[in-house]
Amino acid sequence: MKTARNTTAKTAVLEIFGKSKIALSHTEIYKQIEDVCDRVTVYRILDRLVNDDIVHKIVDLDGTVKYAKCHHHAQRVHIHNHAHFSCEKCLEITCLENVKPSYIMPHNYKVNNINFTLSGLCPNCLNSNI
Amino acid sequence: MKTARNTTAKTAVLEIFGKSKIALSHTEIYKQIEDVCDRVTVYRILDRLVNDDIVHKIVDLDGTVKYAKCHHHAQRVHIHNHAHFSCEKCLEITCLENVKPSYIMPHNYKVNNINFTLSGLCPNCLNSNI
DNA sequence: AACTAATTGCAACATTGTTGCGATATTATT
DNA sequence: AATAATATCGCAACAATGTTGCAATTAGTT
Numbered sequence: 001m002k003t004a005r006n007t008t009a010k011t012a013v014l015e016i017f018g019k020s021k022i023a024l025s026h027t028e029i030y031k032q033i034e035d036v037c038d039r040v041t042v043y044r045i046l047d048r049l050v051n052d053d054i055v056h057k058i059v060d061l062d063g064t065v066k067y068a069k070c071h072h073h074a075q076r077v078h079i080h081n082h083a084h085f086s087c088e089k090c091l092e093i094t095c096l097e098n099v100k101p102s103y104i105m106p107h108n109y110k111v112n113n114i115n116f117t118l119s120g121l122c123p124n125c126l127n128s129n130i
Numbered sequence: 131m132k133t134a135r136n137t138t139a140k141t142a143v144l145e146i147f148g149k150s151k152i153a154l155s156h157t158e159i160y161k162q163i164e165d166v167c168d169r170v171t172v173y174r175i176l177d178r179l180v181n182d183d184i185v186h187k188i189v190d191l192d193g194t195v196k197y198a199k200c201h202h203h204a205q206r207v208h209i210h211n212h213a214h215f216s217c218e219k220c221l222e223i224t225c226l227e228n229v230k231p232s233y234i235m236p237h238n239y240k241v242n243n244i245n246f247t248l249s250g251l252c253p254n255c256l257n258s259n260i
Numbered sequence: 261a262a263c264t265a266a267t268t269g270c271a272a273c274a275t276t277g278t279t280g281c282g283a284t285a286t287t288a289t290t
Numbered sequence: 291a292a293t294a295a296t297a298t299c300g301c302a303a304c305a306a307t308g309t310t311g312c313a314a315t316t317a318g319t320t
Binding site for chain 1: 213234236240247
């Protein structure tokens with residue numbers, strides 16, 4: 001089995017996630033640590049973090065890919081089926097950990113995963129719009 | 131105002147959509163008509179079709195962008211807030227026109243649009259899996 | 261300190277999408 | 291049917307994002 005290592009680059013990425021309340025793109029992360037490591041390294045670190053369930057990957061309505069830290073509740077198995085909100089104005093993506101959609105599927109489909117993304121105006125931009 | 135024209139390329143693209151029950155990517159469409167027109171032309175036609183509400187754009191869980199013909203019900207204004215199903219095996223995306231999620235949002239968010247994509251096994255692949 | 265394997269940097273490549281501009285083709289007009 | 295106006299196209303060039311191979315480096319272990 002593989003034993004993950006704590007490298008400078010990985011620590012730097014995790015620190016960024018720790019500080020951010022919103023989801024970040026590869027580019028946004030890389031910009032903050034371009035003197036620490038290579039562009040490719042950031043891609044690889046993100047891949048590993050997603051694989052290790054430390055970070056989850058979110059695809060925006062536009063197709064923009066972002067990443068956010070997972071919030072593990074207790075020791076339970078972590079499921080990513082919560083909703084995400086994508087603000088049309090500031091372009092920030094926020095996890096709505098408590099919003100879970102209910103829906104009725106046709107027969108004969110086996111649902112393994114869901115992606116529920118809402119877009120519009122976040123509380124911040126809604127206020128500044130008045 | 132602009133008056134849309136019926137060009138050979140546009141007709142070819144529309145014909146492909148007519149025949150397909152699933153959502154198609156730019157690449158999939160272009161492969162079928164690469165002797166008819168340029169790659170860029172396909173991009174532009176898709177853009178226009180989306181703008182004219184003839185086709186809608188779907189972003190997969192992976193970030194794959196696909197397009198599918200809109201089904202207009204009566205003369206009503208067309209809304210794209212239906213669900214999409216993305217099969218993990220055959221990678222096909224199907225519109226679930228009748229699946230609409232219900233959910234409760236926190237206050238202070240203004241929701242303009244939603245994207246609800248489910249992934250798993252489609253009826254076809256579910257059967258062939260037994 | 262030496263060893264092993266995870267991780268990195270670099271260079272090169274692939275895919276997807278965009279833009280500018282002169283040429284072409286469609287539609288409406290005469 | 292010929293003409294005019296302009297929507298659309300082809301091409302070339304570029305940009306952004308992501309991937310891969312491989313040799314060099316480095317973290318964690320013995």
